[in-house]
């Protein structure tokens with residue numbers, strides 16, 4: 001079943017001399033419960049594509065349809081609610097809130113909407129990510145790898161339908177990379193979540209069900 005469809009997507013940054021055509025007439029379909037990796041050289045348009053399909057950036061033309069809804073037509077408020085309820089984001093920069101404890105950072109996407117915290121589910125995530133001893137600390141007391149795992153826990157806490165990840169293991173050592181990938185695979189295989197991940201790591205790209213290669217703003221290959 002398809003969960004996300006991209007139709008004739010174009011993205012242009014700037015105007016006149018500064019104009020950059022970042023994405024050219026992209027058409028893609030993402031299936032529910034599958035892991036899709038996005039690869040390509042630096043500057044090819046990977047992050048732009050991820051941001052456009054996740055409703056984090058305006059598109060210049062075309063359609064992004066998620067769960068039957070054209071997200072480019074949603075008002076900003078509707079879109080941010082849609083994002084909070086359906087998406088989890090994992091970026092290279094962790095964007096943790098320094099004055100909040102690790103635990104409060106993790107549950108923020110739930111508490112912000114006054115929803116109930118699923119303590120068992122959170123305990124599972126903390127165990128799998130090996131951060132349960134850190135929950136009362138503050139982000140600046142953690143290593144980079146630990147902060148990334150906290151950011152991953154936060155992205156998963158709402159049980160998102162789609163997890164968008166931009167090089168989530170880029171700053172991690174190989175052992176932590178394996179732990180993170182194992183957890184994300186569990187999300188896909190057992191919880192039927194859909195994972196869309198940019199990576200430079202060929203081994204990770206190959207773990208995906210579908211691998212999209214992008215070059216100069218065009219899809220150069222889908223396998």
Ligand code: ADP
Pocket residue numbers: 013014020021022040041042043044045046047048049
């Ligand atoms: P990648 O993620 O593959 O490294 P990006 O999506 O970041 O590539 O960038 C694609 C192209 O769009 C590049 O030429 C980049 O310089 C340009 N670009 C990205 N973001 C902006 C922006 N905010 N303003 C202008 N140009 C941008």
